[in-house]
Amino acid sequence: MNEYIHKVKYYECDRMGITHHSNYIRIMEEARVDMLDRLGYGFEKMEAEGVVSPVMEVKCQYRKPTTFQDEIRVEIHLKAVSVFKFTYGYIGRKGDDIVFTGESTHCLTENGRPLKLRERYPKLFVTD
Structure with a gap:
């Protein structure tokens, strides 16, 4: 599991003073x-190799609101891997409270063709 900290910006809040729902996807x-940068598989490296990672699906469940200057601690983990796609799970917390949970599903492509994940990047997709 990896962790990322996001501090809510003023412009991310709506007229009610809470973080607009669209920002949680971002x-x-x-x-x-x-996480990918810290694992050594940042976008610069992959794109230099001709590999891109399109989003196939994204889900978010909103549990509790956050507001300007709240710190959201996002836990991210590899949830599932198949031959051509992978899914990350996310848990966003403010203190001990869960403020959102989510998932994003991706694939890797090179020249528009899907890559077999474990053949190309075996260390990145270890689920044990």
Whole structure:
């Protein structure tokens, strides 16, 4: 499991003063990019190899609101891997409270063709 900290910005809040729901998807993406960078598989490296990682599906369940300057601690983990796609799970917390849970499913492609994940990046997709 990896962890990422996001501090809610003023512009991320709606007229009610709470974090707009659309921002949680972006926060999950920030956590994923940060995790990949720390694992040595950042976008710069993969794109230099001609590999991109499109999003296939994203889900988010909103549990409790957050507001300006709240710190959201996002836990990210590899939830599932198949031959061509993988899913990350996310838990966002403010203190001990869960504020959101989510999932994002991705694949890797090279020249528009899907890659077999374990053949190309075996260390990245270990689930044990």
